[in-house]
Amino acid sequence: MAQTTDPATANRVARRIAEDIAATPQQVAAAVDLLDGGATVPFVARYRKEATGGLDDTQLRRLADRLDYLRDLEARRAAILSGIAEQGKLTPDLEAKLKAADSKAVLEDLYLPFRPKRRTRAMIARENGLEPLLQAIRDDRRAEPAALARAFVTEAVPDADAALVGARDILAETLAEDAGLLGRLRDYLNREAVLTATVAKGQEEAGAKYSDYFAHTEPYAKTPGHRALAMLRGAREKILSLDIGPEPEAGLPRVQAMVRAAVPVQGDNAPGDRWLAAAADWTWRVKLSTTMTMDLLGDLRARAQDEAIEVFARNLKALLLAAPAGAKATMGLDPGIRTGVKVAVVDPTGKLLDTATVYPFQPRKDVQGTMAALSHLIAKHGVALIAIGNGTASRETEKLTADLLAGLPAATRPAKVVVSEAGASVYSASEAAAREFPDLDVSLRGAVSIARRLQDPLAELVKIDPKAIGVGQYQHDVDQHRLSRALDGVVEDAVNAVGVDLNTASAPLLAHVSGLGPALAEAVVAHRDTHGAFASRRALKDVPRLGPRAYEQCAGFLRIAGGAEPLDASAVHPEAYGLARRIVKACGRDLRSVMGDAAALSALDPEDFVTEDFGLPTVRDILAELAKPGRDPRPAFVTAKFADGVESITDLKPGMRLEGTVTNVAAFGAFVDIGVHQDGLVHVSQLADRFVKDPHEIVKPGDVVSVRVTEVDVPRKRIGLSMKREQSEGGAGRAAGPGGGRPDRGDGSRRGNGGGKPGGKPGGKPGPKQDSPGALGAALLDALKPR
Template identity: 60%
Template sequence: MDSINSRIANELGVRPQQVAAAVALLDEGSTVPFIARYRKEVTGSLDDTQLRNLEERLRYLRELDERRASIIASIEEQGKLTPELAREINLADTKTRLEDLYLPYKQKRRTKGQIALEAGLGELADALFADPSLTPETEAERFIDAEKGFADTKAVLEGAKYILMERFAEDADLLAKLRDFLKHNATLSARVVPGKENEGAKFSDYFEHDEILKNTPSHRALAIFRGRNEGILSIALKVGDEAPGSMHPGETMIGERFGIDNRGRAADKWLGEVVRWTWKVKLYTHLETDLLGELRDKAEDEAISVFARNLHDLLLAAPAGPRATLALDPGLRTGCKVAVVDATGKLLDTATVYPHAPRNDWDGTLAILARLCAKHGVDLIAIGNGTASRETDKLAGELIKKVPGLKLTKIMVSEAGASVYSASELAAKEFPDLDVSLRGAVSIARRLQDPLAELVKIEPKAIGVGQYQHDVSQLKLARSLDAVVEDCVNAVGVDVNTASAALL
């Protein structure tokens, strides 16, 4: 635990004692806002951003330690844990490195290499690897055994090849080197699946798309992954010269790692094939899956953090304050919904007016609105930014001219998520007798008065200020957005006399 604390302290640039104090509070069930606001003296004034990062890293490093313990137990059970391996496992600082080290000891289905080992071909593989001057076909003859499934020299040499391939492909240092090489040099290549050109027209930008993997921005990566999930695009990682007959940089690195190069000795050609197959069959697909998974995770994290920033800005938009407000929720055929709330957000009056096509009752609407404004001493007009909002804005402009004595001000308000709120259980409790469409207008009025108090009633995802929100991990997204709401409410505080139940 101390090592986790000191590692987090290093990453955040704070003292280990601050981290230890924060971890103890989190473990007791304290929330980040509570610690940030009321336990400053204990944590040495860590702010909510530092605490959120600390909480995230703590979760990751604890999961890493749990996995480390179970891997050590598993290898120990097999009787294969050496002091060197134990040291490597204890030094592993990412989940990827841990899994690479565990790969040779993982319980797998019986592979071709294992079957060959059971048939005693390990000796042949070791001999050819150690001394490439031996002739593979001659050496293989004494291992022919039809009963074990190796009826001729071709089958025997294939078995020996799989033994070496599996050994090479499970070398943790080689994996780390190749992964790093691909990460910095690979190209992400997207192609349209033949025959899907019309169906997938919205992905046409990616039908012939190549870009450097490490430079791919999150929004493009998520678009490409969505295209693949919908069966429109195929994705691959490419590197180096892909021309037939040319040696792939990955093969060169495997050869260097195990001292294999073609000097014209009897077994060199066979060993060269082992290297080529190790890359093509074993390592390339494995690493491609890993790196695409990593790209996806990174893109998801970026998309979630953009969503979180946008939500933060929206929640902390400047409130208009306690002023009587008339809200217009624009609509054409179904009319504009009108709601009037007093300075504390209490609903006073509602109406439905039809200023736009097909009814075009412009003057009648102006008369109704002027009457409502005068009756309730309205100060502000909030206009939802949905369908027909421009026409409705023009209507509000004429209303202001019509009743100059009231000194009205009109403001356009985002209505994102208002329909979700109006059909929610919370809205039904607040306004049991009010029509669903009128509840949306009430929400628009209150959003202008106090965005935070009103928007916390809506599930953050429904506010719709993010990209690809349905493509990312819903658990991670919910965790991040809930944290934003918590931090915003914590930063501003609430007026207990007017706060909604959701806000409290």
């Protein structure tokens, strides 16, 4: 992140960001200083509220993104000003316009006439002395342009027609470099343009999944991101041709009039005016329309990518902050048919205790041996939870497990839970897994991951590249650098929001703690392995290369349970321990007895503890933390109960009421696992009995929901679901799902998100302005799968 040293520029940047994030320039400037100084977003959001006026992590993430863009803009502005000044063409008026430009597009428009370029037709026409001809036509509109052109015939300009072509080229280049005209056209088209998609000749059969876009038109400004990305993908695959331009009947005359006005054409039908009008129209068709289309396509792509990245980030956050089942001995089952069910047992801390492979299904069908092996492992290790991966044979494995548990005493009977195995195979083959389990078969590592993610989803999922978890929308069609940065920020915020046990956390988990990173995380683990558990946060200072700045950033997010210092188990930062003890002293009791006593702490007035170093926000945070020390912000653990006898898509019937778990949320609806190896789709129009603009208003990944089956398409493996309370078939969602079974687990994708067409006819009338279920299908659903 390049820093801005010029005070005037820094102030301008701070003001722009303040408008974007609903803050003051002073708040922005303080946050920028902290971030530039090496502070992390979680640290600033949690422990520097006085400095920033309480900016939260969401505002700070947006601040950081905008800061990068605006600093790039300022650097580009400085380069353009310098370049034009070197040409000796920087006038006071132009300088003022360049300094006032508030976007890269406007800045580049102003720079166009001064940008070094290869020889153009207009340059050649000027060299041939034709610029005076254009001026003559403008000056004498009643003269015939052809008559004026004859005076400019030379060896290089063979006739009057050639002279007029050259004059037109000069006019076209002038208009194409007119920043004011470009800005007016762009503003108008941003509001009024239409996006048109047509099928490429001969691609109808190959591009059948894009058939709803073969002859598609919609307002550019209202095109939702998921449809935009579907069409852009179709264009990239050369199935579709896309165009963005004015609406033909009213819009085209409007933009033509705007271009003519820049000439200007006087409109009295004189010969010169007719020629200038024709030249202006030609310029729109040949030059400006192409420029505008490319600009607007770029803006559409950027807008759609922003939406897709936001959807992915929100889904990932919900998944990472899903409820943990807790520190209990857990058996992980990674279902398989021919290759067997992989079994791993871990202790309450996630340490691997035992493994096995059982073969209850064809071709071996060793049900008795499987029952015996699983019973032995449950009894041997005191298993309290059984995590069953939701892949192939998950329902068969769950039924087998239910039969096994029915024969065990109720007092020792473990609870079984079906969990998402998305990304488990990615972790299994990763370098981190190889280091942790060098002698363990890759397939068994997946069972370990499944068991651990039931105990603590956050601690396990941080080991996997977020893009492999499969909760994105068109994740492969967006800027991968921006996507990675956004997802890394989500992981960092989630880890630090929950806090990390310093003495049990893995290096991958510690790497996301504020101020550490992979290298220091490895150093912390190595120190812990060599010297034993950390007795206090202060002992972190003994870790090689972990200096004062890193300690300041990380200490508040690391927890030590049962240590000599009770505050080490809380989110109170060591720098504020003195203040915390002063608060406790006011209660007239010792620290351990006060921690957790919300009633005693609520009787205190926070204002009484404000000092020069610690303001009211920090005092309130400490009081809240003392009232509930080390509180976990994640919800209580719940799980869906799948219906007995409903194990495959053929068991489903319209009208069935089922319970399921939301696995993914996209702009067009939510996918729900109802236990049939195939996620169903609750279209946005079916999420509630009211209009829903954003599905995230209603559900998030991990939610347990009640759904009604509205449609079952067995051949295409599509399931339509509704969360509406009353029967409302008019807006029933078209069923969704892949045209073929489960994707290769090696790509980390979850099942049930492919197939169909990115469009189609709606199943009925949706609510007012509600996007129809027909605007879904393979291009949309396939885009949700990581590759």
